[in-house]
């Protein structure tokens with residue numbers, strides 16, 4: 001009985017708190033609507049999304065969180081709150097590498113929350129085109145995986161496009177073996193997946209499914225769809241694809257590397273202001289002299305700017321001629337970064353700043 005009354009009391013307290021949270025959330029939503037009016041008056045009505053402000057809100061709340069809610073839970077919750085507030089201002093349209101059920105869709109929701117108009121497109125260049133042509137405000141594309149390296153298509157698309165990078169998302173990738181109905185592993189004849197996912201599970205497949213044919217497809221979601229239609233086959237894909245196509249999870253987390261993570265880029269047309277926790281991406285080419293690349297990156301070392309990535313891609317302008325993709329910590333508006341970029345530019349035959357944007361939160 002004593003337990004019953006304390007349970008009832010706690011639930012009454014939870015109801016009261018929920019009423020207050022609801023009232024506060026709606027107050028917040030009304031503020032966002034007023035912000036929208038200010039943006040309209042300033043002639044900024046085309047897109048209300050402000051990535052630097054969103055990053056600042058999430059960074060501040062994560063730092064101030066007293067618990068017991070965890071950091072990721074707080075970020076996820078307020079991410080959705082802001083997504084709903086923004087949708088009240090004006091829904092944001094986001095193209096992602098589809099079809100529905102891909103990890104890129106998951107990354108898009110992780111970054112923008114669920115209150116967006118998300119459009120799946122079948123290829124990376126189509127996402128670039130949709131954003132360039134104004135059909136969508138932003139796009140989300142995969143750029144590198146911690147096990148398999150860069151997605152060259154995405155890097156190459158920046159060479160042809162004038163779009164900039166407005167954000168990055170990191171997603172822990174868990175691959176599962178999915179099947180239409182429970183089945184013994186040795187009865188499976190074929191496994192469908194995206195080539196990157198097949199590669200990320202290579203050792204597991206060699207060990208547990210050595211006889212099954214490995215069939216690469218355009219996406220994990222497409223693989224799940226094929227496995228749903230063909231008994232005796234399986235797909236390697238994530239939880240979202242499993243739910244979408246009604247598949248059983250035969251084996252969980254079959255990725256070879258426990259920290260398997262994919263990084264995605266948010267592409268758009270609008271520059272993003274500094275947040276104090278930013279990254280800047282560059283595309284450049286060097287003269288073909290001895291020590292040229294060394295001279296290009298030397299200012300970063302001298303000025304204490306951390307380089308988080310260097311990637312080279314054939315330029316297709318001639319044999320053994322390369323473009324370099326370089327990421328550094330900091331924003332192009334930060335004084336030391338600006339100084340380093342000016343020095344670096346002098347050492348290159350071409351340099352384009354692909355964007356400064358808030359670093360991925362978690």
Ligand SMILES: O=C(O)C(=O)C[C@]1(C(=O)O)C=C[C@@H](O)C=C1
Pocket residue numbers: 032035036048049050051053054057081082083085086089
């Ligand atoms: O501060 C703004 O500019 C807003 O529009 C408000 C808000 C928010 O909900 O906090 C909503 C959308 C923007 O992307 C950033 C923040």
